[in-house]
Amino acid sequence: MTPSDAAAAAPWWQEAVFYQVYPRSFADSDADGVGDLAGIRARLADLAWLGIDALWISPFFRSPMADFGYDVSDFCDVDPLFGDLAEFDGLVADAHTLGMRVVIDWVPNHTSEQHPWFLDASSSRDSPRRDWYVWRDPAPDGSPPNNWVAAFDLTAPAWTFHEPTGQWYLHLFESAQPDLNWDEPAVEAAMHDTLRFWLDRGVDGFRADVIHGIGKDPALPDDPPDVAGIPHCALNDEPVTHERLRSIRTLIDGYPGGRMMVGEVFLMSTEAVATYYGHDDELHLAFNFPPLFAPWLAERWRACIEETLAALGPRGAWPTWVLSNHDNPRHRTRYDRAAARAGEDDATAARRSEARARVAAVLLLTLRGTPFVYQGDELGLTDADIPADRVVDPGGRDGCRAPIAWDGTPDHGWPTAAGTTTWLPLAPEADTRNRAAEVADTGSVLHLYRRAIVLRRATPALSRGSLELVESPAGVLAYRRELDGDIVEVRLNFGGTGVDLGDPGLVDADVLLASDGPEPPRRFTGVLGPDQAVVLRR
Numbered sequence: 457m458t459p460s461d462a463a464a465a466a467p468w469w470q471e472a473v474f475y476q477v478y479p480r481s482f483a484d485s486d487a488d489g490v491g492d493l494a495g496i497r498a499r500l501a502d503l504a505w506l507g508i509d510a511l512w513i514s515p516f517f518r519s520p521m522a523d524f525g526y527d528v529s530d531f532c533d534v535d536p537l538f539g540d541l542a543e544f545d546g547l548v549a550d551a552h553t554l555g556m557r558v559v560i561d562w563v564p565n566h567t568s569e570q571h572p573w574f575l576d577a578s579s580s581r582d583s584p585r586r587d588w589y590v591w592r593d594p595a596p597d598g599s600p601p602n603n604w605v606a607a608f609d610l611t612a613p614a615w616t617f618h619e620p621t622g623q624w625y626l627h628l629f630e631s632a633q634p635d636l637n638w639d640e641p642a643v644e645a646a647m648h649d650t651l652r653f654w655l656d657r658g659v660d661g662f663r664a665d666v667i668h669g670i671g672k673d674p675a676l677p678d679d680p681p682d683v684a685g686i687p688h689c690a691l692n693d694e695p696v697t698h699e700r701l702r703s704i705r706t707l708i709d710g711y712p713g714g715r716m717m718v719g720e721v722f723l724m725s726t727e728a729v730a731t732y733y734g735h736d737d738e739l740h741l742a743f744n745f746p747p748l749f750a751p752w753l754a755e756r757w758r759a760c761i762e763e764t765l766a767a768l769g770p771r772g773a774w775p776t777w778v779l780s781n782h783d784n785p786r787h788r789t790r791y792d793r794a795a796a797r798a799g800e801d802d803a804t805a806a807r808r809s810e811a812r813a814r815v816a817a818v819l820l821l822t823l824r825g826t827p828f829v830y831q832g833d834e835l836g837l838t839d840a841d842i843p844a845d846r847v848v849d850p851g852g853r854d855g856c857r858a859p860i861a862w863d864g865t866p867d868h869g870w871p872t873a874a875g876t877t878t879w880l881p882l883a884p885e886a887d888t889r890n891r892a893a894e895v896a897d898t899g900s901v902l903h904l905y906r907r908a909i910v911l912r913r914a915t916p917a918l919s920r921g922s923l924e925l926v927e928s929p930a931g932v933l934a935y936r937r938e939l940d941g942d943i944v945e946v947r948l949n950f951g952g953t954g955v956d957l958g959d960p961g962l963v964d965a966d967v968l969l970a971s972d973g974p975e976p977p978r979r980f981t982g983v984l985g986p987d988q989a990v991v992l993r994r
């Protein structure tokens with residue numbers, strides 16, 4: 457096998473650039489102020505233009521929307537708010553025609569309290585489905601069975617007392633999201649069936665929500681004092697989960713065409729995340745969140761990269777990189793807020809904010825591993841300021857979920873009937889920072905993403921090559937990507953002043969990409985501009 461054959465044989469999800477669609481806020485087809493599947497379908501060509509290889513679509517299943525779709529009441533149907541199964545089938549077919557894969561969310565840790573399984577389980581202690589959820593008697597003083605706290609409200613127990621049957625049920629998230637009991641074989645079998653349902657419909661894979669949650673210590677012990685008060689979803693890390701993942705892997709790999717699962721392993725340690733790949737027999741990919749929470753400092757990013765490659769490399773596990781998603785402030789907003797806390801004044805912020813976001817884009821799209829772009833980051837969006845009377849999310853995550861502006865018309869592509877409005881206010885700067893305006897401007901953040909994706913695809917050293925960190929002046933992150941003798945150098949200036957790299961070998965190198973494009977100077981001067989990233993070939 458020649459090296460290029462080896463590259464050709466890599467699974468598609470290692471070379472793909474993924475794009476996360478949060479369907480409520482992406483595009484709306486029926487003017488009800490909430491995005492939908494037909495809206496996504498109508499915009500697939502735009503994503504293909506950007507160079508996206510695969511979509512991850514957040515939940516669109518039947519749901520009472522207590523957690524905006526992460527509370528599922530039917531895993532095998534589309535909520536009427538988003539369309540129907542025929543629309544979904546059409547979306548998959550159209551995406552495939554355009555050469556894009558479709559990965560959907562799978563929420564195995566919990567259901568909605570309105571799911572027929574929970575309605576049945578809670579109907580009586582004798583219900584045949586009682587054990588599909590986690591029920592416990594009250595402690596002797598009537599309090600919850602242990603000290604676990606739920607995500608979103610750390611003052612609230614991860615348990616709700618169910619009066620009619622006199623027991624508490626477990627929920628690592630909202631009380632409207634009771635945890636499934638994966639120790640019950642029928643639960644595992646039923647959840648496997650939900651995977652088969654969508655695999656049979658032709659999806660290319662799944663993003664598995666809090667996947668590490670499906671194994672719990674059956675003794676449900678109190679959290680020790682040093683971690684008591686941390687949401688328990690951030691703590692579950694049980695051996696039994698790995699067995700369950702191996703069964704899931706066997707099921708998925710039994711389908712033709714290279715289906716995959718990327719798991720949300722919400723554990724704050726890259727070492728722990730690495731174990732969820734197993735020995736190439738558990739998750740195909742796992743999200744690794746320490747870099748998402750890392751501050752915008754070259755030295756911290758260097759450490760994140762070192763840790764990630766050291767933890768995953770020996771297992772042959774393939775990294776993923778995420779800068780934003782629907783649960784956290786967008787990266788541009790996080791870095792701006794941190795700079796403001798460190799004393800950055802408004803004028804400096806105005807100059808640096810977008811430039812930093814552009815450097816972050818080059819970082820995301822030139823690292824070794826599969827990048828996930830969160831919808832709107834490619835427009836350089838910041839979070840929306842949500843007025844108090846428009847806040848809807850129990851976890852306070854509305855700012856990054858603001859609907860995407862598509863054009864410069866008064867409604868920016870989100871027409872609504874008189875007296876109604878979009879479910880959240882539109883993303884900021886909609887008059888200028890909308891897709892149509894950025895398509896028209898080759899200097900836009902959107903065009904930077906497009907150029908970086910095109911370059912990545914055309915350069916196997918970037919999509920598949922090794923990554924070696926390189927010594928660099930303070931405030932600069934430097935690495936080298938290499939495959940089959942082709943060497944690509946990446947230099948990212950995290951600071952607001954220019955830096956002479958002091959590397960004569962780079963003077964006159966070809967500039968393949970510059971974060972401040974549009975047209976990179978053909979030769980590198982050896983000096984990085986303020987908040988500038990470049991991709992070079994000597």
Ligand code: ISL
Nearest residue numbers: 523526563607629665666722782783851
């Ligand atoms: O959002 C968080 C903190 O604000 C995280 O703790 C988050 O809850 C965690 O990443 C799990 O997230 C996933 O499962 C949740 C859902 O609300 C999130 O949207 C989803 O990404 C429950 O299904």
